[in-house]
Amino acid sequence: MIQLRAVTKSYRRRQVLTDVSLRLRKGEIAFLTGPSGAGKTTLLRLIHMQTMPTSGEVRVSRFSSTRIKRRELPQLRRRVGFVFQDFRLLENLTAAENVAFALECTGTPRAKIGSRVQKLLSQVGLAARAGSYPRELSGGERQRVAIARALATEPLILLADEPTGNLDHRASAGVFDLFQTINASGTSVIMATHDSELVRRHPEIRVIELENGTVVFDTNTDASA
Amino acid sequence: MRSVRQAASGIRRAPLLSGLSIASIGVSLFIVGIFGVTGYNIDQALSGAESRVEIVAYLQDGVDEELVGLSTAEIEGYPEVEGVTYVSKVEALFRASNELEEFSDVFSDLEVNPLPASLVIQLRDHARTPTDAERVAQRLTGYAFVEEVQYGREWVDRLFQVRRIVGGGALLLGAGFAIGAVLLIGIAVRMAILARRQEISIMKTIGATDAYIRRPFLVEGLFAGLLGGIVALLLTWGSYRIVDGTLLPLAWIPEWWIGVGLLLATLLGVLAAARAVRIELKKIDVF
Numbered sequence: 220m221i222q223l224r225a226v227t228k229s230y231r232r233r234q235v236l237t238d239v240s241l242r243l244r245k246g247e248i249a250f251l252t253g254p255s256g257a258g259k260t261t262l263l264r265l266i267h268m269q270t271m272p273t274s275g276e277v278r279v280s281r282f283s284s285t286r287i288k289r290r291e292l293p294q295l296r297r298r299v300g301f302v303f304q305d306f307r308l309l310e311n312l313t314a315a316e317n318v319a320f321a322l323e324c325t326g327t328p329r330a331k332i333g334s335r336v337q338k339l340l341s342q343v344g345l346a347a348r349a350g351s352y353p354r355e356l357s358g359g360e361r362q363r364v365a366i367a368r369a370l371a372t373e374p375l376i377l378l379a380d381e382p383t384g385n386l387d388h389r390a391s392a393g394v395f396d397l398f399q400t401i402n403a404s405g406t407s408v409i410m411a412t413h414d415s416e417l418v419r420r421h422p423e424i425r426v427i428e429l430e431n432g433t434v435v436f437d438t439n440t441d442a443s444a
Numbered sequence: 445m446r447s448v449r450q451a452a453s454g455i456r457r458a459p460l461l462s463g464l465s466i467a468s469i470g471v472s473l474f475i476v477g478i479f480g481v482t483g484y485n486i487d488q489a490l491s492g493a494e495s496r497v498e499i500v501a502y503l504q505d506g507v508d509e510e511l512v513g514l515s516t517a518e519i520e521g522y523p524e525v526e527g528v529t530y531v532s533k534v535e536a537l538f539r540a541s542n543e544l545e546e547f548s549d550v551f552s553d554l555e556v557n558p559l560p561a562s563l564v565i566q567l568r569d570h571a572r573t574p575t576d577a578e579r580v581a582q583r584l585t586g587y588a589f590v591e592e593v594q595y596g597r598e599w600v601d602r603l604f605q606v607r608r609i610v611g612g613g614a615l616l617l618g619a620g621f622a623i624g625a626v627l628l629i630g631i632a633v634r635m636a637i638l639a640r641r642q643e644i645s646i647m648k649t650i651g652a653t654d655a656y657i658r659r660p661f662l663v664e665g666l667f668a669g670l671l672g673g674i675v676a677l678l679l680t681w682g683s684y685r686i687v688d689g690t691l692l693p694l695a696w697i698p699e700w701w702i703g704v705g706l707l708l709a710t711l712l713g714v715l716a717a718a719r720a721v722r723i724e725l726k727k728i729d730v731f
Contacts, residue, residue, distance in 0.1 A: 267649075289654075296651035307646060324652035372651055 220245045220407050221266055221376065226275035228261055228432075235261045236432040238275070243409065245375070248402040249439075250418050251411040253429035259411040262429065263378045266409070267299050268292060280375060297325055300369030300406075304381035306361045308353040314364045315340065315349040321371035339367040343397060359390030366397060370406075377401060379410040383417065391417065450640075450660035451667055461635060462668060465628035465716075469672025470679065472621025473709050477680030477697075479614030480705075484697045486607050499565040499581055499595040505533075507561070507589040515587055516563060524571035524580050529564045533557050560591060574601050622712060629668050629716035633661050637724045644728050654725065661721045662714055669713020673706040 221243040228236040236258045243249060251259050264270045265277050268284060277284040282295045308317050318336045327335060340346045343363040353361050362382055369377060379398065383391035395410075395417060402408045412418065418426055428436035503512065516528045531539070536559040541552065565584070567577065581593045637644065647657050681696075688694045 293651040293653045296649065301649050307642070307649075309643060309646065320646070321650045324647045324650050324656060326656075368650070 220247070220280065221409075222276075222278040223262075223265070224276045224278075226265065226272045226277060228258075228265060228270070229273045234432060236265075236272075236429075239429075239432070239434055240275075241427060241434060241437065243376075243407055246402070246405050246407055247425065248399070248408040249410070249425040249427055250421075251409055251427050251429065252413070252415070252418060253435075255413075257429040258432040259429055260380055261432075263301075263380050263409065263411055266376070267301055267378055268295055293325075297372040298375045300372065300374035300377040302362070302365050302369050302377065302379040302382045304384040306353070306358075306365045306385075308361060308364055308368075310353050313350050313352055314345060314356065314360075314367075317353070317364055318367045318371055321368045325372050327371075335371070339370055340364075342370065343367045357390065358386045359393055362386060362390070362394050363397065366394070366401075370401065374406060376407045376409070379408070381411055381413060383412065383414055395421075447660040447663040451664035461628070461632045462664075465625060465632045465668050466671045466675060468621065468625040468628045469669055469709055469712060470675030472618055472625050473673055473676030473705060474679040474683075475621055476614050476618035477676055477705065478683060479610055479617070480697055480701060481680065481684055481694065483607065483610045483614065484701070485694050486603075486610060488695050490603050490607060498567070499577060499584065499593060501563045501565065501584045501587075501590045502560040502592045502594070503562060504589050504591045505560065511589065512561075512563070515589075519563065519565060519584070522580060522583070524567055524576050526566040526568045528566075531562045531564060533559055533561045536561065563590075574604055625672065625712060626716040626719070629665055629713055630720035632668065633664060633717045633720040634724050636661060636664060637721065637728070641728055644725070648728070657725060658718075658721050662717050665713040665715075665717020665720075666710055667713070668717075669710040670706065672713065673709025676709065677702060677705065 221241075223239050223241050226236055226239045227234065239258075239262065251262065253259055261270070265272060265284070266279055268277070268279070268282070268287060271277075271284050279295060280298055282291065287295065309320065312320060315336050318339050319332050322332045322335055323329075337346060337349070340349050343366050345360060345363050345367065348356060348360060351360075353364070356364065362385075366377075366382075377398070382398075383394050386394060391414065398408050398410060418424075425439040426436065427434060427438075512530060516530060519525055519528050534557070537554075537557050540559060563584075565580065567580065571577075571580070577595045581595050584590050584593045644657055684694060684696060
């Protein structure tokens with residue numbers, strides 16, 4: 220599903236990732252941990268192909284960073300959902316409209332959008348808040364809207380960059396439960412997090428730890444490339 | 445529909461800039477329009493003048509009339525030639541004394557007719573140009589009995605020169621203003637893109653295609669171009685009415701010229717927007 224082979228990424232002269240190799244199977248869930256500046260966000264951005272490796276190869280589904288064309292990027296991105304720490308919702312649109320926006324952008328027929336939005340909001344437990352604007356929602360609720368938006372294209376993989384970073388303990392737990400439910404339905408999930416408590420509470424979940432741009436710890440070593 | 449809605453909101457967001465870009469397309473095409481009306485009217489005048497373009501081949505004295513008759517038939521066969529009229533020495537003198545009445549006494553007192561016989565050659569419609577007239581004149585000088593050939597060359601050349609200057613002026617000034625319009629539309633579209641930066645970034649994250657992201661901006665350019673074209677048309681029409689009513693009677697340009705002008709304006713708007721979008725969207729990455 221996802222495979223990184225000897226990936227190195229440099230920005231100007233600064234090397235952010237060095238010789239990273241790892242593999243994530245279909246339907247797998249993993250924490251991506253490590254201190255700030257360890258390269259977690261860069262790793263997620265490489266999988267989403269927002270940026271390309273300086274050397275090495277990133278493969279996601281049938282797409283390879285060495286061969287992908289610019290016009291193929293939208294197809295890849297529809298298979299890989301992305302959730303941000305700061306939600307990135309459009310403030311002038313309601314929860315339902317934010318989700319509908321994603322469906323519109325990716326060519327869902329107009330007639331189907333209404334029912335799809337309802338289904339997605341129900342999936343994240345927010346059907347009752349469909350008409351609320353982001354400013355009227357709590358942090359946890361906003362993140363759920365963002366997750367519903369990311370699920371709009373029915374991705375095979377969900378990448379989350381510190382999705383609980385701005386949430387209190389209860390909201391974090393709720394959002395994480397949601398990720399687990401999504402994963403249980405077959406979507407692979409990689410969640411970058413600082414929350415060591417959350418990681419500790421889920422020993423059954425694979426942990427990939429980065430430090431200074433290299434993988435220093437992976438609980439699933441046999442699956443590495 | 446989404447593209448049209450968003451394009452309209454783009455124009456509403458920066459009304460001054462959108463207004464300026466529409467106005468600049470309007471002004472640039474207005475200049476072209478004014479030159480167009482002028483050029484068209486010169487053309488009309490020229491086609492009248494051209495029909496009077498004729499070539500006169502003066503013949504040597506004492507030339508064999510039978511030979512001239514044979515050559516006349518040959519000249520009539522030229523693809524550029526409509527017809528040939530033979531004017532004898534006597535006829536030339538008769539015409540001269542009629543046309544120049546003040547000298548009629550002088551002409552009647554002459555013992556020897558000094559005027560040469562001539563062949564007057566009318567050209568066909570399509571051949572009434574300086575190059576065709578010159579070509580026919582050249583061929584006529586090849587006949588041994590032809591003394592001299594005249595075809596009012598300078599006059600024809602000058603008329604064509606005026607038309608060329610008008611055409612060139614329209615092109616040059618129009619192009620100058622068009623470049624200004626392209627830049628202004630570019631700035632307006634860039635502002636619209638900046639205002640929707642976050643939205644575009646989310647679209648890219650979700651997997652919207654570049655074409656989908658670009659479309660509303662291209663529609664905005666199309667609107668600006670079309671509106672600019674309409675402004676130009678109104679200005680040109682207004683100016684035409686004023687001049688036609690006060691200074692001199694003018695003909696209005698043909699409808700298909702207006703169609704081409706509006707199409708050109710619209711195209712200008714779309715191309716300017718496409719250029720700005722191509723440059724600007726590259727700068728916006730997914731977050």
